[in-house]
Amino acid sequence: MPLGEAMFTQRAIRRFRPDRIPVADLELIIEAAVKAPNGGNRQLTRFLVVDDPALMEKFGPIYREAWWAKRREMGETSVEDMSDLYRSATRLADEMDAVPCVVFALALDNGAASSVVPAVQNLMLAARALGIGTVPTTLHSSVMSQFRALFGVPEDVAFHLCIPMGYPRGNFGPTTRQPTSETTFHGRWGTPPPWA
Numbered sequence: 001m002p003l004g005e006a007m008f009t010q011r012a013i014r015r016f017r018p019d020r021i022p023v024a025d026l027e028l029i030i031e032a033a034v035k036a037p038n039g040g041n042r043q044l045t046r047f048l049v050v051d052d053p054a055l056m057e058k059f060g061p062i063y064r065e066a067w068w069a070k071r072r073e074m075g076e077t078s079v080e081d082m083s084d085l086y087r088s089a090t091r092l093a094d095e096m097d098a099v100p101c102v103v104f105a106l107a108l109d110n111g112a113a114s115s116v117v118p119a120v121q122n123l124m125l126a127a128r129a130l131g132i133g134t135v136p137t138t139l140h141s142s143v144m145s146q147f148r149a150l151f152g153v154p155e156d157v158a159f160h161l162c163i164p165m166g167y168p169r170g171n172f173g174p175t176t177r178q179p180t181s182e183t184t185f186h187g188r189w190g191t192p193p194p195w196a
C-alpha cells in the first residue's frame, strides 16, 4: 500500500475481529517501528507484544480499571455523560480482554516520550498497510503495579502507550480534522499558509 494511502485512511480502530495476527506481520510491524527517528539514536524504546488470550483475559480488567480511573478524574462516572468517541473508547475497555493483540510502548530509563511516539506512529502506519487496525491508548498510575506484575515489566522501564491491534470490525477511513489553513501559520504566528 502506498504510504499516502495508509496515512490518509488511518483512524482509530477500537473494534476487532478475534483473528490472530501472523508472527511474520508482527515482526514486520515492529521492524517498521524501530526505523523511526529517536534522540541520539540511543534506541531506548522497547516493545512488549502480547497476543496470548490467557494474558489478554487478565489484562482486560486492568485496562478497564485504568479507563474508569481516567474518566473519574474528568468527573465522568457513567456512559450516559459521554461523547460518542468516549462511548466507543468505553466499549474498547469492556472488550479489551478479547482483543487479539496489544503492544506496549515502553522505554528504558531516560527514554523520552518524544522518541517513543515516532516509533509508535511508524508501527500504526505499518499495521494499517497490512489491514491491521490500531489505536494508541494510555493506562493510569493506579494500575501500574498490576500492569508491571502481570507482564514482569521492571520499575525502571517507563510505560508510554498501550496499542491494541487487530483486524477491524468496521472500516478504515477518512478522519475529521481542523483545516490546516486554520492550524498552520507561515513565517510568523498568525499569518496564514500560502494554500489558505
Ligand SMILES: Cc1cc2nc3c(=O)[nH]c(=O)nc-3n(C[C@H](O)[C@H](O)[C@H](O)COP(=O)(O)O)c2cc1C
Residues within 6 Å of the ligand: 010, 011, 012, 013, 014, 085, 088, 089, 090, 092, 135, 136, 137, 138, 175, 176
Ligand atoms: C496520547 C493519546 C492517548 C489516547 N488515549 C486513548 C484512550 O485511552 N482510549 C482510546 O480509545 N483512544 C485513545 N486515543 C485515541 C484518540 O481518541 C484518537 O486518536 C482520536 O480520537 C482521533 O481518532 P481518529 O484518528 O479516528 O479520528 C488516544 C490517542 C492519543 C494520541
